[in-house]
Every structure is written in structure tokens, then in C-alpha cells.
Amino acid sequence: xxxxxxxxxxxxxxxxxxxxxxxxxxxxxxxxxxxxxxxxxxxxxxxxxxxxxxxxxxxxxxxxxxxxxxxxxxxxxxxxxxxxxxxxxxxxxxxxxxxxxxxxxxxxxxxxxxxxxxxxxxxxxxxxxxxxxxxxxxxxxxxxxxxxxxxxxxxxxxxxxxxxxxxxxxxxxxxxxxxxxxxxxxxxxxxxxxxxxxxxxxxxxxxxxxxxxxxxxxxxxxxxxxxxxxxxxxxxxxxxxxxxxxxxxxxxxxxxxxxxx
Numbered sequence: 001x002x003x004x005x006x007x008x009x010x011x012x013x014x015x016x017x018x019x020x021x022x023x024x025x026x027x028x029x030x031x032x033x034x035x036x037x038x039x040x041x042x043x044x045x046x047x048x049x050x051x052x053x054x055x056x057x058x059x060x061x062x063x064x065x066x067x068x069x070x071x072x073x074x075x076x077x078x079x080x081x082x083x084x085x086x087x088x089x090x091x092x093x094x095x096x097x098x099x100x101x102x103x104x105x106x107x108x109x110x111x112x113x114x115x116x117x118x119x120x121x122x123x124x125x126x127x128x129x130x131x132x133x134x135x136x137x138x139x140x141x142x143x144x145x146x147x148x149x150x151x152x153x154x155x156x157x158x159x160x161x162x163x164x165x166x167x168x169x170x171x172x173x174x175x176x177x178x179x180x181x182x183x184x185x186x187x188x189x190x191x192x193x194x195x196x197x198x199x200x201x202x203x204x205x206x207x208x209x210x211x212x213x214x215x216x217x218x219x220x221x222x223x224x225x226x227x228x229x230x231x232x233x234x235x236x237x238x239x240x241x242x243x244x245x246x247x248x249x250x251x252x253x254x255x256x257x258x259x260x261x
Contacts, residue, residue: 004033005055009195011048011202013041013101020056026114027064031088038095048202048209050099051194052122053106059131062113063089086146089114093121093150097217100210102201106194107131108187110169117147120154120180123213126194127172128187133180136167153220154180205259207241 005016015037017024024030041047054060063085071081096103105111105118105125112134119125119133135144135151144151144164152160159178163170172184185193201209215234219227238244243259250257 002033003027003029004037006037008047010199011046012195012198013037013044013047013050015050015052017052017054017060020054020058022064023058023061023110024054024056024115025061025064025067026089026092026118027067028085028088030064031085031092034092035088035095038092038099041099041101042095045206048101048204048206049198050101050103051106051198052103052118053191053194054108056109058109058115059105059107059111060115060118061110062115062137089117090146090149093117096121097123098214100206100213102198102209102213104194104198104201105181106190107133107172107181108190110134112169113137113144114147116180117144117150120147120150124197125181126190126197127175127181127184128190129172129184130187131172131175131181131184132169133172133175134167134169135163136169138165139167151180205241205243205247205257207243208238211238 001018003019005018007014015034017030019025019027019030041050068078068082068085071085072078074081102124103122105122107119107125108128108131110132111119113136116133116135135147137144137147148160148164151163155163155178162168170178172181175181176184182197183193211234215231219231222230243257246259247257
């Protein structure tokens with residue numbers, strides 16, 4: 001049984017964390033499997049959107065604490081293992097934002113600690129009504145410093161800090177109100193809702209979505225003037241695409257565009 005399952009629905013790739021008996025932790029094996037898929041998807045011209053979900057009762061409970069404790073047995077007390085673990089996790093999280101395809105988290109049950117980081121690292125998220133979210137490492141004496149990076153780029157600063165310092169869970173409705181998820185649906189509608197969003201994204205011109213996603217994250221880290229300068233260059237490049245010219249012509253002529261893809 002694969003620890004990370006993949007199946008494709010047309011141009012949509014579905015990745016399912018598949019260690020339900022352990023609540024789908026971001027173990028060494030899970031991180032390696034996610035990295036392999038990120039590397040493959042980055043080169044896949046057929047896939048236009050990605051959905052990440054979890055098997056069993058929850059989405060993802062965070063890092064594998066048993067593995068982390070075992071890492072302490074090394075001569076350095078685990079320093080090398082921990083450094084490698086958090087570096088590999090960071091590479092996976094940044095890899096999701098750098099994929100050319102938009103990535104959607106399909107969340108049910110709980111998304112805790114690094115599992116909440118995974119949600120925040122996806123471009124969009126849809127949650128079941130029963131979903132709950134937390135960066136709760138502080139409850140066991142471990143401040144969620146690496147999950148904080150993604151969380152603080154999604155939530156208002158004071159809300160992110162409250163979650164990090166109290167470890168409290170927020171429900172799906174509150175997660176939506178603070179911007180962690182895009183929408184909330186009944187649990188039985190979750191897979192269909194995530195697929196519908198993915199298919200909507202996948203129906204757009206791939207070149208436009210690809211360059212737009214890259215620019216979205218690049219401009220967010222820049223001062224206002226630099227952000228406009230960068231995105232102006234991106235708009236020029238987008239306008240010079242053959243399929244963009246065709247898309248505009250088709251709109252003006254009230255017909256379907258003949259995109260080469």
C-alpha cells in the first residue's frame with residue numbers, strides 16, 4: 001500500500017496522504033513521497049491542477065512525533081536529524097507554491113501543526129464543515145515555528161500569533177472567516193467541491209495560470225512599486241502569448257477560443 005496515493009481525473013491530479021492508522025503524519029516517508037510527486041508534477045504538461053486530501057478520519061495530524069523522538073538517539077541528541085527534517089519539510093511546502101499548477105487542499109477531520117502548515121502552503125483550500133485547524137505544538141512544548149511561516153502569510157498577524165501561542169483549534173467556519181480556507185461544504189460534498197474548483201482552474205489557459213501563479217507569490221514579497229514593475233513585465237509576456245491573443249479575439253468575436261495549449 002502506497003503511503004501517498006495518486007490518481008488523475010483528466011487534467012486534475014489527486015494526491016491522498018495514505019497512513020490513516022497514524023493520522024497521515026508528515027513522516028520521513030510521506031515527505032519523500034510528496035517530494036517525488038512535486039518533482040514529477042513540475043514536469044507534467046498534462047496536469048493543470050492538483051488536489052491534496054487525506055485518507056481515514058483526518059487530513060493530517062502534523063509531523064510524526066514517534067520518529068522525531070527516535071531521532072534523539074543519535075550522538076548529537078537529534079540536532080542533525082531535526083535540521084534535516086525541517087529542511088525537507090520546508091522544501092515540500094515551498095515546492096507546492098512553486099508548482100506551475102494551482103494546488104487545492106481538501107480538508108476533513110483535523111489539520112494540526114505541520115498538517116495546518118500543509119493547508120496554508122496550498123494555493124487554495126476547501127474544508128468539510130467538521131474540519132478543525134490548529135498549530136498546537138506549543139501544547140507539548142514545541143512552538144510551531146516552521147508552520148508559522150505559511151500560517152502568517154495566510155492569516156491576519158494577531159490571529160496567527162494567537163493560534164501559535166494558545167494551540168487552540170479553530171473550526172472550519174472560523175478558518176474561512178480568517179482566510180485559511182476558501183469555502184466550507186458539508187462533508188459528503190467535499191470531494192465533489194474540491195474537484196469542481198480544480199476543474200474550473202484546469203479549464204483556463206495553462207500558460208496564463210502558470211505565469212500568474214509565479215507572479216502572485218513573487219509580487220507578494222515586494223514593495224508596492226517593485227510589485228507593479230514586476231507584474232507589468234508579466235502582463236507584457238502574457239499578452240505576447242499566441243493563445244492570449246486568440247483568447248481576446250475570441251471574446252471580442254463572441255466565439256470559443258481555439259487554444260493550442
